[in-house]
Amino acid sequence: xxxxGGHDAGHDHDHxxxxxxxxxxxxxxxxxIAVRELLIEKGILEPDQIRAAVEAMDSRSPEGGxxxxxxxxVDPEFKAQLLxxxxxxxxxxxxxxxxxxxxxxxxxxxxxxxxxxxxCSCYPxxxxxxxPDWYKSREYRSRVxxxxxxxxxxxxxxxxxxxxxxxxxxxxxxxxxxxxxxxAGTEGMSEAELAALVTRDCMIGVTLPGVPA
Amino acid sequence: MQTGRLIVAKFNVGEKVRVxxxxxxxHLRTPRYIMGKxxxxxRICGEFGNPxxxxxxxxxxxxxSLYRVxxxxxxxxxxxxxxxxxxxxxxxYEHWLEPMAAKHGDAQ
Numbered sequence: 001x002x003x004x005g006g007h008d009a010g011h012d013h014d015h016x017x018x019x020x021x022x023x024x025x026x027x028x029x030x031x032x033i034a035v036r037e038l039l040i041e042k043g044i045l046e047p048d049q050i051r052a053a054v055e056a057m058d059s060r061s062p063e064g065g066x067x068x069x070x071x072x073x074v075d076p077e078f079k080a081q082l083l084x085x086x087x088x089x090x091x092x093x094x095x096x097x098x099x100x101x102x103x104x105x106x107x108x109x110x111x112x113x114x115x116x117x118x119x120c121s122c123y124p125x126x127x128x129x130x131x132p133d134w135y136k137s138r139e140y141r142s143r144v145x146x147x148x149x150x151x152x153x154x155x156x157x158x159x160x161x162x163x164x165x166x167x168x169x170x171x172x173x174x175x176x177x178x179x180x181x182x183x184a185g186t187e188g189m190s191e192a193e194l195a196a197l198v199t200r201d202c203m204i205g206v207t208l209p210g211v212p213a
Numbered sequence: 214m215q216t217g218r219l220i221v222a223k224f225n226v227g228e229k230v231r232v233x234x235x236x237x238x239x240h241l242r243t244p245r246y247i248m249g250k251x252x253x254x255x256r257i258c259g260e261f262g263n264p265x266x267x268x269x270x271x272x273x274x275x276x277x278s279l280y281r282v283x284x285x286x287x288x289x290x291x292x293x294x295x296x297x298x299x300x301x302x303x304x305x306y307e308h309w310l311e312p313m314a315a316k317h318g319d320a321q
Contacts, residue, residue, distance in 0.1 A: 101258065103281070118244050145246070146286075149295045164298040167286075172242045172279055172304035173261045 057130070064095055065127035065177055066198035070191045072104075073182045086177065090127070097126055097175065103168075106179045107205075111164045113178045114152065114205030116144045122170040124177050128200055135204065144206075145169060155206040178205040185211060220260045222278040223307055228254045230282060230310040240268030243309045247301075251313060252284035255302055263306065277306040 025033075039045045068090060072079040082089040086102030102124065105113040117123065118141050123131040134140050144151045148165045152158075159165065168176050180202045186194060201207040224230055234249035242264045257280055262273020286299040293299070 103256075103258075118246070119242060145301055146290045146293070147295070148299070161296065164296055164300070165286075166299070167301040169244065169247075169301060169303045171244060172258075172264065172306065174258055174279075174281070174304055 057125070060125060060127075060129040062128045062198075062200035062203065063195070064129075065124065065200070065203045066195040068093060068095070068127060068177070069179055069198045069203065070195035072179055073186075073194055074191050079179075082179070095126055100173055100175045102127075102177060103174045104177050104179050105166065105168060107181045109181070110162075111166055112152075112159055112205065113166045113168060114144060114148055115168050115170060115176045115178060116141055117170040118142070118145050119171055122175065124175040124203075126175075127177055128203060132200070152206060155201065157207050178203050180205075180209050183209050183211045220276060220278055222257045222280070224254050224257075224278075224280060224310060224312070226254050226256060229313040230254060230280075231313055232282070232305060233309050233311060235309075237265075239265055241265060243305060244303065246289065247284065247303050247305075250284055250289055252282040252288075252303075255281040255283040258304065261306070263308070277308055280305050280307065280310065282310070 036050060039050075040047055068082065071093070072082050078089060078092075081092075082104050083106055086104040087097045089104075090097060090102055105115075107113055115123075116135075121131050121136040123135060125131070140151065145167050148167050149159065152165075170176055180198070182194070183197065186197070197209045197211075199207065199209065202209045229251060230253070231251045232243065232247050232249060236245075236248075257278060259279060260276040261279050263275070263277050264273070267273040281302050282305050283300050283302045286293045286295070286301055287297065289301060
């Protein structure tokens with residue numbers, strides 16, 4: 001946008017319609033509608049099956065991931081299984097990964113992990129629900145992989161210089177979950193109380209879990 | 214986790230590999246920033262349909278072993294001046310990897 005004059009002086013602002021206005025459907029919007037209508041017309045899927053699948057997708061939330069993290073914090077056996085085979089460990093809690101497999105990366109006092117998909121927006125949806133817009137943004141995807149500490153600082157996360165930062169680029173069939181360090185001062189807390197400290201962003205690795213008040 | 218695998222993975226965990234510096238047309242799951250870079254196999258993830266084939270509605274065979282390869286950030290980005298030990302792990306299919314002894318370039 002021009003930085004001089006008022007609205008009439010430089011007419012160079014963005015006139016594209018808002019995404020849900022129905023104007024100017026993009027290529028993929030048109031494609032999605034066409035495929036959906038064909039699937040229904042040919043009797044392959046019922047409209048309610050499509051609706052139910054969307055509802056199931058929308059119903060997943062970071063609470064699923066938080067439950068997994070809190071259990072790993074209190075149950076060493078589960079934690080060992082989670083790190084060895086994340087897919088099987090989550091299945092034992094009733095969370096199925098579908099065609100993908102889960103790799104859980106563990107933070108330690110020496111190592112901090114952070115997730116990205118530089119190619120698109122691969123994300124552990126089964127555990128965290130739909131990804132936030134910033135995770136899908138070109139800016140996050142291009143920057144976190146080459147200047148992770150600067151990006152983490154913008155999320156308010158300052159890491160000591162001697163902590164190693166490991167970026168995990170989710171480029172193919174694996175999905176990732178960060179197992180953050182259990183905060184100090186949480187020794188007496190129950191699994192459910194611990195789960196409440198585990199946020200979406202700390203399971204992506206851009207923040208650390210909150211400390212109890 | 215590796216039981217019942219039909220395909221023998223060509224590279225071992227801990228082995229040094231280089232990513233092919235190739236730029237074929239079509240749908241790739243190999244990010245450009247990692248092409249030509251050398252790293253170490255962190256784990257073998259199993260075998261998966263080749264996405265370059267699946268993207269065109271084909272069956273993705275022959276399946277490919279999928280690896281997680283760990284790269285030192287300083288080897289990936291010129292002038293990376295954060296933590297000297299910082300790394301980036303990338304998932305790569307076997308046909309994108311070549312042993313470090315091989316001549317760097319377009320195999321296959």
